[in-house]
Amino acid sequence: MILIGERINAGFKDIARAIREHDPAPIIKWAKKQAECGADYLDLNIGAASKDPGDMAWLVEVVQGAVPTSISIDSNKPEILKAGLKALDGRPAIVNSTTADDEKLEAIIPLAVEYNAGLIGVAMDERGSPQDVERRIELGAKIFMAATEAGLPPERIFLDPILMPIRFMQDQATKVLEVIRQYTLLSDPPPHISVGLSNICSKTKERSLITRTFIVMAMAAGLDAAICDVTDEALLDAIATAELILNKEIYSDGYLQAFRLRRGTRSGGRS
Amino acid sequence: MILIGERINAGFKDIARAIREHDPAPIIKWAKKQAECGADYLDLNIGAASKDPGDMAWLVEVVQGAVPTSISIDSNKPEILKAGLKALDGRPAIVNSTTADDEKLEAIIPLAVEYNAGLIGVAMDERGSPQDVERRIELGAKIFMAATEAGLPPERIFLDPILMPIRFMQDQATKVLEVIRQYTLLSDPPPHISVGLSNICSKTKERSLITRTFIVMAMAAGLDAAICDVTDEALLDAIATAELILNKEIYSDGYLQAFRLRRGTRSGGRS
Numbered sequence: 001m002i003l004i005g006e007r008i009n010a011g012f013k014d015i016a017r018a019i020r021e022h023d024p025a026p027i028i029k030w031a032k033k034q035a036e037c038g039a040d041y042l043d044l045n046i047g048a049a050s051k052d053p054g055d056m057a058w059l060v061e062v063v064q065g066a067v068p069t070s071i072s073i074d075s076n077k078p079e080i081l082k083a084g085l086k087a088l089d090g091r092p093a094i095v096n097s098t099t100a101d102d103e104k105l106e107a108i109i110p111l112a113v114e115y116n117a118g119l120i121g122v123a124m125d126e127r128g129s130p131q132d133v134e135r136r137i138e139l140g141a142k143i144f145m146a147a148t149e150a151g152l153p154p155e156r157i158f159l160d161p162i163l164m165p166i167r168f169m170q171d172q173a174t175k176v177l178e179v180i181r182q183y184t185l186l187s188d189p190p191p192h193i194s195v196g197l198s199n200i201c202s203k204t205k206e207r208s209l210i211t212r213t214f215i216v217m218a219m220a221a222g223l224d225a226a227i228c229d230v231t232d233e234a235l236l237d238a239i240a241t242a243e244l245i246l247n248k249e250i251y252s253d254g255y256l257q258a259f260r261l262r263r264g265t266r267s268g269g270r271s
Numbered sequence: 272m273i274l275i276g277e278r279i280n281a282g283f284k285d286i287a288r289a290i291r292e293h294d295p296a297p298i299i300k301w302a303k304k305q306a307e308c309g310a311d312y313l314d315l316n317i318g319a320a321s322k323d324p325g326d327m328a329w330l331v332e333v334v335q336g337a338v339p340t341s342i343s344i345d346s347n348k349p350e351i352l353k354a355g356l357k358a359l360d361g362r363p364a365i366v367n368s369t370t371a372d373d374e375k376l377e378a379i380i381p382l383a384v385e386y387n388a389g390l391i392g393v394a395m396d397e398r399g400s401p402q403d404v405e406r407r408i409e410l411g412a413k414i415f416m417a418a419t420e421a422g423l424p425p426e427r428i429f430l431d432p433i434l435m436p437i438r439f440m441q442d443q444a445t446k447v448l449e450v451i452r453q454y455t456l457l458s459d460p461p462p463h464i465s466v467g468l469s470n471i472c473s474k475t476k477e478r479s480l481i482t483r484t485f486i487v488m489a490m491a492a493g494l495d496a497a498i499c500d501v502t503d504e505a506l507l508d509a510i511a512t513a514e515l516i517l518n519k520e521i522y523s524d525g526y527l528q529a530f531r532l533r534r535g536t537r538s539g540g541r542s
Contacts, residue, residue, distance in 0.1 A: 251441055
């Protein structure tokens with residue numbers, strides 16, 4: 001699994017304040033913490049806290065100064081994505097994200113190509129987020145085709161079927177599982193398939209339980225990436241166990257510890 | 272989910288002793304405990320403790336005196352199955368189990384028909400337990416056809432693809448998931464699909480975590496029954512959450528409590 005740490009996002013108050021005041025302390029704290037927990041990428045999102053592309057560049061620089069972890073630059077604005085990409089020190093990165101709108105595809109795919117980055121494509125367009133399986137497949141396939149034609153290999157493409165809150169749209173999770181299965185058939189090797197995992201537990205009381213139950217099902221369907229709370233130990237234990245059951249992690253009595261240690265070391269969180 | 276409590280089995284020392292000495296106390300204790308936890312059926316197995324069909328009849332009578340819960344009569348010997356079925360007081364029951372051997376099918380299917388019981392068919396035959404997907408499907412389909420021809424409707428047939436210990440046969444779990452998916456296509460409505468869940472965690476240190484991670488994946492693939500440890504609260508919480516995600520349980524903030532309460536009441540564990 002490719003785990004993308006969700007926490008450096010202006011949707012969280014401490015991060016919004018840090019961005020507005022250019023205070024690096026909370027950013028560094030969450031960069032180190034998520035790296036220690038084994039994040040493969042750190043997602044960076046200036047969200048509603050700023051419209052200034054320079055703030056994304058600042059955020060990238062702060063994180064790069066704190067940890068060696070790869071970075072996911074998260075915005076729906078091409079100019080903010082570009083500012084983040086330009087600030088990179090050469091480490092691997094993901095552009096998060098494009099939709100299936102022609103205008104977005106034309107602006108954002110070339111950025112991923114130019115900066116040698118991965119690209120997350122979310123299954124929505126100017127008409128919004130579809131709630132059926134077929135349209136999600138259609139939009140995902142459109143993004144996949146456009147990215148492939150622009151020269152991105154499948155291993156740099158991440159398709160996101162868009163997870164909805166279980167509390168408000170309870171019929172959507174099974175549809176997303178079916179879309180994941182279908183996305184694995186787009187090519188051989190298939191593209192990566194990713195979700196914004198915390199969406200599913202929005203406004204629920206059993207956040208961690210719902211989240212980890214869904215990801216296990218989704219991994220069995222073909223999911224291999226997630227933007228998620230990497231500090232949730234029960235979630236990481238569920239992911240390690242799912243990899244064991246899916247025969248991607250070798251059994252040992254201490255497989256949970258081995259999984260954590262390897263992740264922490266790999267992402268630079270521990271030396 | 273149809274949950275079949277595994278605990279009244281001579282594989283457990285307290286139960287083996289109780290059967291040998293005709294001591295009803297441990298049987299009654301586990302019957303009540305599993306009913307309170309929400310078992311739909313209680314599996315009864317005299318195993319290596321006795322070869323006397325009369326002991327199965329005694330076990331059925333003890334359990335029937337203690338709880339109103341339905342019963343799964345578990346043996347590979349037709350004469351022991353028959354003794355258990357004859358002792359039933361009219362409550363619903365499952366015959367657990369037949370293999371795909373012609374001899375077993377001919378002896379055991381008529382018992383399920385005669386006593387109006389469900390039937391578990393395990394995907395093995397005189398050559399043993401297959402380790403590939405195709406043979407499991409072939410054997411499951413053979414049992415399904417034979418049971419259907421004898422007059423059992425799909426809702427009284429439970430197919431078991433045979434789960435193997437993850438510790439020793441790590442490639443088997445994904446195969447079982449694929450077999451479950453295929454079994455759902457055998458008919459419309461499909462037969463029930465069941466596993467002996469605790470097999471997967473045999474000799475592992477993280478028994479509950481491995482067990483509940485697997486069942487969640489299996490439920491997403493189509494599993495709707497399991498012989499399992501119904502007293503494992505984390506397992507039941509995972510099952511409740513999987514039903515929520517699969518849109519079979521309505522969301523409320525207290526869905527875990529609602530799930531437990533409804534199960535305990537339904538199986539006669541609470542009044």
